[in-house]
Amino acid sequence: MEEEFSNHSDNQTFEEVLNGYMSRRQLIVGGVAGAALMFMGGSKVSALDAKPASGAALAKRAKIGFTSIPLQSSAMPTIAPEYEYSVLIPWREKLDGSGKSFDYAGFTADNQALSVGIGHDGMHYFGDNKKGILCINHEYGTTPHIMGKAVPTSLDEVKLSQAAHGVSVLMIENTKTGWKLAKSAKNRRIHGNTPMKFSGPAAKSDLLVNAAGNPVLGTLNNCANGYTPWGTYLTCEENFNGYFGTADTAWKANTEQARYGINAAGFGYDWHKFDARFDLANTSYANEINRFGWIVEIDPENPKSVPVKRTALGRVKHEGATFVEGKDGRAVVYMGDDERFDYVYKFVSKDSWKKMIAAGKSPLDEGTLYAAKYLDNGTGEWLELSPKNPLLAGWKMDYILVNTRMAADAVGATKMDRPEWIAASPKGELYVTLTNNTQRGTTGRAGVNSANPTAVNSSGHIIRWKDADKHVGKTFNWEIFVLAKDVADAGGQMFGSPDGIWVDPEGRVFVQTDGAQPGGNNDQLLVADPVTREFKRLFTGVKGCEVTGVTTTPDRKTMFVNLQHPGDGSAAVSNFPEFFVGASGPVPRDCTIVIKRINGGVIGS
Numbered sequence: 001m002e003e004e005f006s007n008h009s010d011n012q013t014f015e016e017v018l019n020g021y022m023s024r025r026q027l028i029v030g031g032v033a034g035a036a037l038m039f040m041g042g043s044k045v046s047a048l049d050a051k052p053a054s055g056a057a058l059a060k061r062a063k064i065g066f067t068s069i070p071l072q073s074s075a076m077p078t079i080a081p082e083y084e085y086s087v088l089i090p091w092r093e094k095l096d097g098s099g100k101s102f103d104y105a106g107f108t109a110d111n112q113a114l115s116v117g118i119g120h121d122g123m124h125y126f127g128d129n130k131k132g133i134l135c136i137n138h139e140y141g142t143t144p145h146i147m148g149k150a151v152p153t154s155l156d157e158v159k160l161s162q163a164a165h166g167v168s169v170l171m172i173e174n175t176k177t178g179w180k181l182a183k184s185a186k187n188r189r190i191h192g193n194t195p196m197k198f199s200g201p202a203a204k205s206d207l208l209v210n211a212a213g214n215p216v217l218g219t220l221n222n223c224a225n226g227y228t229p230w231g232t233y234l235t236c237e238e239n240f241n242g243y244f245g246t247a248d249t250a251w252k253a254n255t256e257q258a259r260y261g262i263n264a265a266g267f268g269y270d271w272h273k274f275d276a277r278f279d280l281a282n283t284s285y286a287n288e289i290n291r292f293g294w295i296v297e298i299d300p301e302n303p304k305s306v307p308v309k310r311t312a313l314g315r316v317k318h319e320g321a322t323f324v325e326g327k328d329g330r331a332v333v334y335m336g337d338d339e340r341f342d343y344v345y346k347f348v349s350k351d352s353w354k355k356m357i358a359a360g361k362s363p364l365d366e367g368t369l370y371a372a373k374y375l376d377n378g379t380g381e382w383l384e385l386s387p388k389n390p391l392l393a394g395w396k397m398d399y400i401l402v403n404t405r406m407a408a409d410a411v412g413a414t415k416m417d418r419p420e421w422i423a424a425s426p427k428g429e430l431y432v433t434l435t436n437n438t439q440r441g442t443t444g445r446a447g448v449n450s451a452n453p454t455a456v457n458s459s460g461h462i463i464r465w466k467d468a469d470k471h472v473g474k475t476f477n478w479e480i481f482v483l484a485k486d487v488a489d490a491g492g493q494m495f496g497s498p499d500g501i502w503v504d505p506e507g508r509v510f511v512q513t514d515g516a517q518p519g520g521n522n523d524q525l526l527v528a529d530p531v532t533r534e535f536k537r538l539f540t541g542v543k544g545c546e547v548t549g550v551t552t553t554p555d556r557k558t559m560f561v562n563l564q565h566p567g568d569g570s571a572a573v574s575n576f577p578e579f580f581v582g583a584s585g586p587v588p589r590d591c592t593i594v595i596k597r598i599n600g601g602v603i604g605s
């Protein structure tokens with residue numbers, strides 16, 4: 001999802017960046033100059049190792065052996081000829097493992113709370129090659145899709161929509177007839193009205209307290225995800241602002257609210273008309289909106305556990321939360337804030353995650369939060385977001401964590417082209433997708449910079465970097481991995497709007513798209529070679545859907561990806577996976593796609 005930008009700070013002006021950038025343009029290795037060389041057939045150079053890819057590096061890389069398929073605008077998904085797919089856990093499938101689904105007609109909030117949510121997005125599989133728990137985000141479900149009307153007309157309808165959001169925790173197993181949802185006491189829905197709690201430095205802040213002492217409820221707009229080595233799932237709250245609004249014409253957004261794009265209309269969901277919790281002017285819920293925009297930790301093994309909003313990781317429109325183990329065993333989490341001109345972040349825990357867990361502490365409750373600044377010479381800096389930073393002297397820590405964007409503005413982070421997912425490679429490099437930014441200009445506060453070099457960036461790009469000091473340092477080296485507009489196959493430009501990204505343990509880069517594809521074609525899943533930066537197309541979705549979420553079994557012979565909002569919720573566009581029977585057919589259902597190589601083998605090979 002996207003919306004108008006709200007960052008009007010002065011960070012990284014065109015003049016500041018470009019003066020240095022242009023003068024060094026012929027000299028720098030990597031950055032956009034390096035990327036341009038790549039596509040002109042120039043020498044294979046990388047800012048990260050600063051030497052051409054040798055024959056040995058080229059020979060060692062994992063093979064991407066499948067036949068790349070063309071772009072598609074088909075009603076059904078397509079997949080490379082060596083592969084096959086099947087459908088798993090569509091929206092409305094009952095959690096009881098019966099394989100049955102609630103009917104669309106007469107579908108209620110109570111039904112929804114007992115079945116798979118809508119808007120399948122980021123996910124992670126915790127299990128072996130045959131059985132395990134799939135934790136899956138349900139980002140959003142527009143009212144037209146869920147109940148066939150433009151806006152809700154009752155509180156019951158609002159509750160239905162709220163119950164469709166959040167997370168599903170699902171035991172799945174590979175049976176003789178394929179992967180199925182299993183019967184399990186661990187099957188669980190977490191949604192917009194599930195009790196939650198806060199933890200970390202801002203947990204007790206007045207900024208998170210309602211005047212009436214209302215309980216902390218719900219998670220919304222759960223976009224990308226993360227997971228930890230201690231077995232928990234991280235779900236990330238993205239465009240939370242869209243659910244709030246007010247009919248009170250006297251209400252005005254304050255500075256902090258405006259920085260998060262909070263306004264009286266919201267995204268037109270109209271929840272505030274029936275549920276006072278979402279009315280910005282209702283003083284009983286004065287800080288309710290501050291309770292969203294967090295990373296939420298869930299224990300999938302304990303169905304009675306209360307999800308925890310981890311305040312140390314800051315409040316932004318969180319896209320994902322990518323864990324890596326840093327120096328001395330510290331927990332490091334990389335995160336994007338998906339809005340035009342917003343930032344990339346990382347969190348570093350205070351101590352080794354194993355020591356903290358052993359001491360009964362969460363590694364996600366104590367540590368340091370940083371925002372990224374990309375310099376035009378291919379290096380970058382992590383800017384600390386705490387009162388220890390002289391640029392934030394006098395700021396209170398809870399204010400910084402609740403208003404993280406404002407702290408990042410103040411320290412001079414680099415305004416990016418919508419940071420989406422971040423993936424870690426086996427070499428310790430990070431990749432971040434910058435999905436697009438059509439409002440990027442050529443000059444001024446919203447003008448191009450070296451890390452976001454395309455004015456009117458309608459196709460997006462991917463940056464790759466390496467952190468100093470095993471992820472805990474304050475500097476990094478970066479380069480542009482690809483500008484999507486420059487990647488072509490026989491059918492022309494290969495993709496646009498990169499969003500989901502995952503790097504497998506052999507280095508293959510899986511890229512998913514969400515947005516306009518070249519020629520108006522369907523969203524897709526591609527696999528890229530990290531050395532040559534060649535892309536192959538493995539899978540294409542259906543009309544109107546986003547391809548998102550990627551996780552595999554440990555042997556990587558089964559991959560799960562999601563089709564979110566097939567047909568954009570309209571049966572006239574697509575009713576996959578109910579199979580295409582025309583405009584009067586049943587509504588389409590968001591679902592998971594199981595991908596396998598027909599003759600076995602690792603996905604991507």
Ligand code: FEO
Nearest residue numbers: 001223238319338
């Ligand atoms: Fe939910 Fe930024 O995609």
Ligand code: CA
Nearest residue numbers: 001435499514
């Ligand atoms: Ca997206």
Ligand code: CA
Nearest residue numbers: 223224420499
């Ligand atoms: Ca996304």
